[in-house]
Amino acid sequence: DAKTTQPPSMDCAEGRAANLPCNHSTISGNEYVYWYRQIHSQGPQYIIHGLKNNETNEMASLIITEDRKSSTLILPHATLRDTAVYYCIVRDLYNFNKFYFGSGTKLNVKP
Amino acid sequence: NAGVMQNPRHLVRRRGQEARLRCSPMKGHSHVYWYRQLPEEGLKFMVYLQKENIIDESGMPKERFSAEFPKEGPSILRIQQVVRGDSAAYFCASSPTGGNSYNEQFFGPGTRLTVL
Numbered sequence: 001d002a003k004t005t006q007p008p009s010m011d012c013a014e015g016r017a018a019n020l021p022c023n024h025s026t027i028s029g030n031e032y033v034y035w036y037r038q039i040h041s042q043g044p045q046y047i048i049h050g051l052k053n054n055e056t057n058e059m060a061s062l063i064i065t066e067d068r069k070s071s072t073l074i075l076p077h078a079t080l081r082d083t084a085v086y087y088c089i090v091r092d093l094y095n096f097n098k099f100y101f102g103s104g105t106k107l108n109v110k111p
Numbered sequence: 112n113a114g115v116m117q118n119p120r121h122l123v124r125r126r127g128q129e130a131r132l133r134c135s136p137m138k139g140h141s142h143v144y145w146y147r148q149l150p151e152e153g154l155k156f157m158v159y160l161q162k163e164n165i166i167d168e169s170g171m172p173k174e175r176f177s178a179e180f181p182k183e184g185p186s187i188l189r190i191q192q193v194v195r196g197d198s199a200a201y202f203c204a205s206s207p208t209g210g211n212s213y214n215e216q217f218f219g220p221g222t223r224l225t226v227l
């Protein structure tokens with residue numbers, strides 16, 4: 001069901017930027033890109049979403065390529081508390097009922 | 112402003128018993144979603160409900176599982192005659208609107224069901 005591809009794991013040094021890639025080569029014009037994270041089996045936490053323009057909020061930045069086939073979530077200054085599984089999700093504008101969660105990327109932030 | 116509430120947080124049942132999982136959405140939210148997460152896997156959508164209506168149950172197993180969201184009170188996910196394969200974390204999410212909306216879903220802390 002998942003329409004995205006993410007690396008299974010990544011490491012990042014504390015204080016450095018974490019860049020998490022996501023491939024969504026079959027994305028259609030009606031589909032948004034969402035990012036959630038799940039910290040140690042807690043409920044998923046919303047991070048950011050976008051359609052075609054780059055987006056930034058207090059948590060992260062989302063960079064979407066011009067052809068929209070891939071995107072990158074950027075945590076500008078990763079902390080140990082950012083260690084989590086990060087899920088990239090595409091969501092149909094006309095079928096918002098459910099999110100398809102893939103396997104995500106396990107981000108390990110190391111001191 | 113309390114978030115999505117789920118109870119119990121942990122539930123242990125023996126095979127053949129019934130499990131009832133409760134979800135109270137965020138204040139002002141009338142749309143509820145249930146997801147199941149098996150160990151080491153991502154969340155899988157089960158069902159989407161509005162008050163007194165099931166909108167999409169395409170992810171629900173055809174037997175033993177049911178969900179409701181009454182006019183008053185929490186949403187209930189009910190699993191009858193549980194089996195060991197039902198052991199999982201069950202997450203509830205809510206949103207203020209559904210359908211054609213880009214509103215994000217807010218997730219609860221989950222209920223971890225263990226079937227002995």
